[in-house]
Amino acid sequence: MSARKKTSSAKGKPKTPKAKKPVSKPIAKGVSPFGNGFWFKNWIPGAIILILPLLLYFQSTSFGYVLDDKIVLSENNFVKAGTAGISDIFGQESFTGFLGEQQNLVAGARYRPLSLATFALEWQWFEEAPGISHFINILLYALTGLLLFRLFFIIAPNKGAQPWYFTLPFLGALIFVLHPIHTEVVANIKGRDEILALLLSLGTLYFMLRYFVQNKIIYLPLAAITFLLAIFAKENSLTFLAVIPLLVMLFMRIPLQKIVLACLPILGAAIVYILIRYSVIGFLLDSGTEVTSIMNDPFLEATAGQKYATITYTFGWYLKL
Structure with a gap:
């Protein structure tokens, strides 16, 4: 009898459900992370992210022009023409303003007009003012940090x-x-092409995310324009053609077909850049001119083994950092 009672009483007791651990979900449809008042609610972390780079790098505003700065700014005739030189900046290879003609000194040549255009505007307003250029770099870097936070x-x-x-x-x-x-x-100062490329690439990602969440078509042309500017800053922005769809696939519940279709405008922007670049410099990747300077080809006299060993070793240091 006692065994039966124990069994029946055990069966009669309701089981207490185990508490489920909260699971972080990706952005879901109907949940908008673009509500009003974001910066008002997050002004303290935003202020820290904005101010820290200004404090950290402010000493660079006392620096002058160094190394490649003369190629892109202080001795670039297109830049020193101010706003009058912007058409030449966008219409010719990026070293031409310094060299006087296109010489294809580096493999693939260079067509990165956006940062040079900003330097031309600075020269128009301030002429030779490296401190201003350094400060603008710091400010753009701080804005990149803010956008990354967002x-x-x-x-x-x-x-x-x-x-x-x-x-x-x-x-x-x-x-x-x-x-x-x-x-x-x-x-x-010359590093502005890198800063602008990342800032504008992240801006492209921001507009794409807004499109996917809010489903407003206006964000697609905004993304395309921003992406074109990013590539005008530096060609490595093209990697975001892969970064953006992969990120959306990982963190958002969006059908693959919609992702592909939404990325067509930024793909179009990339094609526009390639066509403009080709029309300006006359080739895509190889001019056929042999690079003979070790400054422009650090592996000029290296064997294949030395080249790839150096690349691997250097990449390891980047990972360590």
Whole structure:
């Protein structure tokens, strides 16, 4: 009898359901991370991310022109013509303003007119003022950190479970703006092409995410224009043709067909850039001119083994940083 009672009483007891662990979900349809008041709510982390680069790199405003600065700015005749030289900047290879003619000194030549156009505007307004150029670099870098913070917040929003100083958006953006690997780009005026390329590529990603979340078609042409400017800054922005769809596939519940169709405008922007580049410099990748300077080809006299060993070793140091 006692055994039966125990069995029946055990069966009669309702089981307490186990508490489910919260699972972080990707951006879902109907949940908009683009509500009003984002910067008002996050002004403290935003201010930190904006101010830290200004403090960290402000000393560079006392620096002058160095190394490649003379090629893209201080001794570039198109840049020194101010606004009158912008048509030549966009209409000719990027070293032509310094060399006087297109000489194809580097493999593939260079067509990165956007940063040179900004230098031309600076020269128009301030003439020879390296401190101004350095400050603009710092400001653009700080804005890149802010945009990265915003993008992190879209992809991995803080739902109030953690204080803002322990969240992925803040820590990720903080590491970005403080990382020493960026010193050369920020402190060297010529590095503006890198800063603009990343800033505008992230801007493209931002507009694409807004399109996918809010389904407003206006963001697609905005993304295409921003992406074209990014490639005008530096060609490595083309990698975002892969970065954007892959990121959307990983973090958003969007059908593949919609992702592909939405990426067509930025693909079109890339094609426009390639066509303009070809019409300006006369070839795509190889001019047929042999590069004979070790400054423009560090592997000029290296064997294949030496070349790839050096690349691997250098890449290891980048990973270490």
